[in-house]
Amino acid sequence: MTFKTIFASAAVAAIATGAFAASHSESGNPMVGGAAMFADKNIVENAVNSADHTTLVAAVQAAGLVETLSGPGPFTVFAPTNAAFGKLAAGTVDTLLLPENKDQLTKILTCHVVAADAMSGAIAGMIADDGGEHDVPTVGGCVLKAKMSGEMITLTDERGRTATVTIADVKQSNGVIHVIDTVLLPTM
Incomplete structure (x- = not known):
């Protein structure tokens, strides 16, 4: 399925969201970016509906990861918002979206993906089991440090940047999304 097809399908789904709001609220999945997130849709199908993730969706498309993140998974995606x-730095996103920077963009994005279906309770349990900090190896080869800050999960990247999970446990047909407030960066 192409990105245009997924995007067109998402647009139709977004229009229909109002009709499905009641059944969605019964599923327990949180709203993200003003849109219902459906557990029977994959990561890409849901992400394209979030008004808070248009930059992430554009980056996933530019990196050629749409097909991968639409695949069977399971994946845990730490999804940075547009605000993240x-x-x-000014101009960074535009530079990363250039075709000549595809490898760097892919590395950054895959450092937000774990090849597992890790709900927040499981992550919190691993943090507790490891004495307050748990290493999270990503598909991109980065190792994130997961910790608890009160009731919130935080992730620290290899550069010392810390992201907080602001919306946890958004179930997908091929994994889970945790919304984060900072872009995590690999060492380059």
């Missing part, structure tokens, strides 16, 4: 991308 806005914290990067």
Whole structure:
């Protein structure tokens, strides 16, 4: 399925969201970016509906990861919001979206993906079992440090940048999304 097809399907789904709001609220999945997130849709199908993740969706498309993140998984995606991308230095996102920077963009994005279906309770349990900090190896080869800050899970990247999970446990047909407030960066 192409990104345009997924995007068109998502647009139809977004229009229909109002009709499905009641059944969605019964599923227990949180709303993200003003949109219902459906557990029977994959990561890409849901992400394209979130008004808070348009930059992430554009980046996934530019990196050629749409097909991968639409696949069977399971995946845990730590999904930075548009505001998170806005914290990067001016011009960084535009530069990363250029075709000649595809490898660097892919590395950054895959450092937000874990090849497992890790709900927040499981992550919190691993943090507790490991004495307050748990190493999270990503598909991109980065190792994130997961900790608890009160009731919130935080992730620290290899550069010392810390992201907080602001919306946890958004179930997908091929894994789970945890919304984060900072872009995590690998060492380059």
